Amino acid sequence: MSGAAGRLDIVGIDKHYGAFHALRDVSLSIGRGEFVTLLGPSGSGKTTLLRILAGFETVTGGQVLLDGRDITSLIPERRDFGLVFQGYALFPHMTVFDNVAYPLRVRRVPRAEIARRVGELLDLVQLSGLAGRRPAALSGGQQQRVALARALVFRPEVLLLDEPMSALDKKLRGDLQQELRDIHRVLGTTFVNVTHDQEEAMHMSDRIAIMNRGVIEQFGTPAALYRRPASRFVADFLGKSNILEGVLEAGAGGPCFRGGGLAFPVPGAGRSHGPVELMIRPEDAALGPAAATGGDVEFTARVCESTYSGDRTLYTLAAPGLDRFLVYSRAGGGAAQDIGATVTVSFPIRECAVIGASSPV
Template sequence: MPGDVAGHALSLRGITKRYGGFAAAQDVSLEIGRGEFLTLLGPSGSGKTTLLMCIAGFVAPDAGQVLLDGRDITALPPERRDFGMVFQGYALFPHLSVAENVAFPLRVRRLSKPEQTAKVRAALDLVQLGGLADRMPAQLSGGQQQRVALARALVFDPALLLLDEPLSALDKKLRAELQEELKALHRRVGRTFVNVTHDQEEALSLSDRIAILNGGRLVQQGSPAQLYEAPRSRFVADFLGKANFIAGRAEPDGGGIRAGATRVALAPGARPPAGALVLLALRPEKVALLSPGQGADTVVDGTVERWSYLGSGFSLVVATADLGPLRAILPAWNAPFAPAEGLPVRLGWAAGAAVPVEEDAPAAPAPLAP
């Protein structure tokens, strides 16, 4: 398997797909760079699988274009797109051995036996299954079957690798292990990967860039850190991890908002107009438990309403008079107290921790197909 072949660039321009009166994808435009690992992320029904099927050629868009390296492939059938694909259920042939499964795309392309043997061996070595070539799929674990599916998708040197929730059938521990392997595999082969998932942690750990979809629309895209640290909307902040939401009116100097008697400090660059209604998103891990006499840009008193032990930390829900319930995640190994319901606590955070986000507009009804 050559690992030095440059990946290919993919462009989606105004992709729209309707099923009756339901718009599964609405005017989606997206640029995917050469060698990039991009994840389409969203809840069920958000349009991510529809977009992947449009890229693969299994679904024809009602409007828009799919371009590979600038060449329009919208009307090209799937078998002529030269894309590798890994499905959620792996889709291995149960009556074929591991080597025969991996060789199948090469047989279809009528490569010679020596070429098939060499490429299959290289592909299995790439996914660390070189010693299992003669096994049958039923003799493999779920993680091994997933590796076979990856080897089969990569063995013919595809232009792109498309991944349709490839890890969702695995248990949490194995899924975490294979996420690391998949990321390392992407680095080794240098291909362009397009992944679909509804798992936020998977998207954050695997991707160079994430495109978040909701209601068939692309709502935000960026690196994992950009999306997590600077979400534009309540939906993105809430979907990509947990968040506290705080609403208040901007103070005259623009340096904070007022929610009841509590002043919530804002980062210097925020500066909303005086009196404007502002919605803030605050990640629970950015909330600190303050010791007596300790200060912070924003300080609020409250009472522990409920708590849970997460192993690495404690998750607290603290009832406050002005800001409602606030969630805080605190490290467990040096926690200064034993959590208990009804315990009075003081919370604080830095000015840049709470970021302004847009309130989500009510979803507009999808336009009917003409």
């Protein structure tokens, strides 16, 4: 029962609320059958963008195209987009079956086909036994599945999800993320998800658009965003990172980085002068001298804080010129370091990323 999939082009969208500029010249192309997440802190404009896609908000400027057709001012009921609301918005006076059947009844689908398709969808979300229940008699996770089934039963070309997991506990969230991915694979529908949860975004999406203050900071695969952030904001927002601020200088073997009390060559920097920010992820650095860890750069630092989480320990270090440097250390290997101890840290240059550069160092 694979569904149709639409291609969405968001072209130069602007949205003002009075003096507040909620979206600034936002453009985004979402491919047929892609799973895209709009990720950002609250107030970043991600929900506004989703509501514009759904047709509940007008735009101040710009266009929304579905398969090349301008749908910017099309009313919501003509868009045929599935929409899963944050609070699910199930109809409390209808049973699960009637909720899921609703979009089909609106479309005057014959009774027998309604029964068949609702049954199919309830199977897909594993709720077959609960068709006769009212939403109030369901758990949060079950309500979420009903909302999903209702939004998919009329085979929309695009499914919009507005923070679908935010009301669920962590364990349930993990299960539903997996299920949502499976459903996406089975149906092949275009999914646009909104969340502020970076883990959820990383787990589920083909591509993520990171939004901040009404602009898209970066749009790309989870790996591209994580390894090659286009801005300091993206580097900070996705996972933990160390940012080394300094300058690039021309050296003997190419561009050289100098900053934070460190100096080392960055052959792939692409330019050889000017201020620069380098990012190194805490899992790419290691405690120990470079020779032992396979790193290139080493320095000594003082342990300020350690956070033990079973499989690994996160150390917060400080060194002259570096207020804060995070390193993950695998538990099991090596003795735990006490707070105040002096340690040697090292990292390989190839794992450094120049922030804003499109390719790795």
